Structure formats: structure tokens, C-alpha cells
């Protein structure tokens with residue numbers, strides 16, 4: 277944690293800085309990364325609406341450049357609130373450093389652009405956020421980077437796909453929307469034996485449910501738009517990892533300009549205060565809804581890592597503290613329209629893409645994200661017409677179950 281920034285805190289009787297070392301997640305979410313005594317003696321971090329930051333005189337500019345002092349210079353390179361959020365997110369992940377972006381996709385693009393060169397290869401587990409796949413397949417390829425996809429959870433195939441040009445192994449855990457879970461021990465072991473860096477997009481798990489850095493993963497990525505912000509009111513993204521490894525990533529972000537405005541950062545910091553409480557409710561609601569659906573006669577199959585019937589349940593049990601709010605399920609003998617009718621009959625969850633906010637959201641992946649694809653393409657991505665994805669918010673779980681029940685019983 278940083279030293280107090282206000283002179284009123286210099287007295288020997290003032291409260292000392294908190295040391296993050298032995299604090300638990302709920303305390304870190306509230307306090308980590310923040311100065312104890314803030315400008316204006318405010319308990320919250322102020323929103324500095326500044327695109328640039330001033331120097332007292334020319335010598336101050338020269339001192340800043342020569343001594344590489346930690347202070348602000350120009351808004352594209354960062355702002356005070358953003359640094360607080362980065363320290364807080366690094367503390368939540370037990371990582372050395374974090375680089376914050378204006379969205380999760382900006383974070384993925386920023387990391388890969390900083391780390392890869394023409395001729396390099398990356399290997400993906402194939403169940404992944406469709407825009408990540410699109411970025412690698414359509415855009416990184418234009419810069420001479422080859423993407424190989426292997427079946428999710430096939431560690432032998434991933435290892436076999438490694439060549440001397442392979443620079444990064446990439447996966448989500450859990451994946452979206454199938455909620456497959458990665459055995460981090462195996463994943464990290466492959467990377468380390470071959471000297472290849474590893475990246476886990478842990479957006480669906482969050483640091484409450486999954487600890488990839490502790491498992492030895494090099495980079496963890498989050499769309500902070502989801503659980504970290506948590507209120508369906510902002511976009512942000514973050515890459516966490518080692519300080520030295522993230523230095524070129526931070527430098528490229530300063531060129532890309534994929535940064536957050538001060539107000540957006542304030543919303544993120546505000547959302548993070550309740551992170552632990554929200555995750556507990558998301559986990560409870562996810563489990564309750566998944567168990568309800570599994571026992572419903574109109575439901576063919578439920579994908580939820582907390583269910584013993586989930587193919588990845590053993591890995592999830594081994595690696596996760598809870599299983600999150602996202603529940604995917606298939607309806608029995610339902611075409612796309614009958615599936616849409618269930619969604620339209622639900623009264624509490626709103627129809628929208630995204631997940632991880634306080635409001636529950638519901639959608640049909642075939643319509644929401646894969647509508648323009650051919651049935652064959654949808655099949656290769658494992659998106660049948662009768663699939664529903666429910667992102668449980670923090671409403672009362674029994675209300676969510678009762679609402680789904682009336683929608684299914686129509």
C-alpha cells in the first residue's frame with residue numbers, strides 16, 4: 277500500500293499504512309491500493325478530471341525525466357485513479373502488477389500486440405470469447421502471427437501443437453458459454469516445460485473463485501466490465517502479472533491510448549468495494565438456479581461447474597472456491613422459437629449480452645452472438661438452437677428460480 281499523500285497524515289499519531297500481506301480478499305477489495313489519507317481528507321479517491329498534469333518549473337520536468345519519478349505526466353499514460361485501481365486489482369490477484377484498459381478486448385489486444393512478433397505462434401483452447409478468436413484469426417494473422425486452436429481440455433493436443441515459434445498458451449477458465457474448466461496445474465506445467473508463457477482469461481471466475489497467478493500462470497486477464505465492475509454500468513479490462521513482464525505492455529498502452537477516463541475508474545473502484553459480497557451472492561444464485569434447472573423436466577442438460585454432472589466438476593472442485601453466476605442450459609425438444617419463448621416469458625432477467633452485473637441477464641447464444649453464422653458453423657462452436665445462457669445477478673435466488681419456473685411451465 278502507498279504512503280499517505282496528505283501532510284496531515286505525517287504525524288506519528290496518524291494511522292500507519294495497511295500492509296496487504298496477510299489481509300483477506302474482502303478487506304483487500306475495500307482498502308488495497310488506496311492511500312490511507314487522501315487529498316481533501318476524503319475517504320473516497322477523488323475523481324481528477326485532468327488530461328494533463330503540471331510541473332512546478334523546468335527543473336521539475338528534468339528531475340521527473342532523469343529520476344523516473346512516479347508521478348503523472350499526460351493522461352494517455354495513466355491517471356491517479358487508474359493507478360489506485362491497478363494496485364487494488366494486482367492485490368486481489370496476488371500479482372506484482374496490473375495494467376488497466378478501457379475494455380477487456382483492449383486488454384487482450386494490448387497484451388498480445390506487446391508480446392508477439394511476426395513469425396510467432398499462439399495456441400488457444402478452442403472454447404473462447406468469440407471476439408478473442410476473431411482478433412487472433414483475422415487480425416494477428418495480418419501481422420504474421422499464427423494461431424493454432426486445440427480442443428478445450430486436450431492437454432496432449434496443446435503440447436503437441438507447440439513448436440519453437442510458440443510464444444503463448446491461451447485459455448479461458450471457465451469457458452463461455454460451456455463453462456469448461458482448465459486444470460491450471462497441467463496448463464502451467466506444459467508452458468513451463470516448453471518455456472512458453474501462459475495466459476488465462478479468468479473473467480468468468482474472478483479472483484474470488486480462481487487463483488491463476490498462485491498456480492503459476494504468467495498473465496491473468498479480466499473483462500472488468502463483468503464481475504469486477506459488477507453493476508452493468510462500465511467497460512474496463514485488466515491484465516495482471518509480473519512487473520517486468522508487464523512493462524512493455526504498459527508502454528504500448530501509452531501508445532494505444534486504450535485507457536479509462538477518471539469517472540469510469542471511479543465507478544470501477546466503487547464497484548470493487550462490494551466485490552466479495554457480490555461474488556458470494558452470484559455463487560449462491562448460480563448454484564441454486566443450476567440445481568433447479570437440472571431437476572426440471574423441460575431441461576435436457578445444464579452446464580454449471582458446481583454440478584456433479586458437469587464433465588469438468590472434478591477440476592472445478594480442485595481449483596475453484598465457488599462456481600460463479602453463469603448457468604448455461606439446453607431445453608428438451610425445443611427449436612429456436614420455443615427456446616426464445618422461454619426467454620421472453622422470464623420477467624426478472626433482462627435480455628442482453630454480458631454477465632457479472634447485479635442485474636440478471638438472459639440470452640440465447642444462437643440469436644445474440646451467432647445469428648449470422650450458418651448452422652454448420654454454430655455446430656462447430658457448440659452452439660445449438662436450444663441453448664440458453666443465464667447470468668445470475670444478485671437478486672434473491674428464490675425469486676430467480678420462481679421466475680424461471682413460471683417461464684418454463686408456460
Ligand SMILES: *Cc1c(COP(=O)(O)O)cnc(C)c1O
Pocket residue numbers: 379380381382405448452477479480499500501502511512513
Ligand atoms: C466480455 C468478455 C471479454 C471482453 O471484454 P469487454 O470488456 O467486453 O471488452 C473477454 N473475455 C471474456 C471471457 C468475456 O466474458
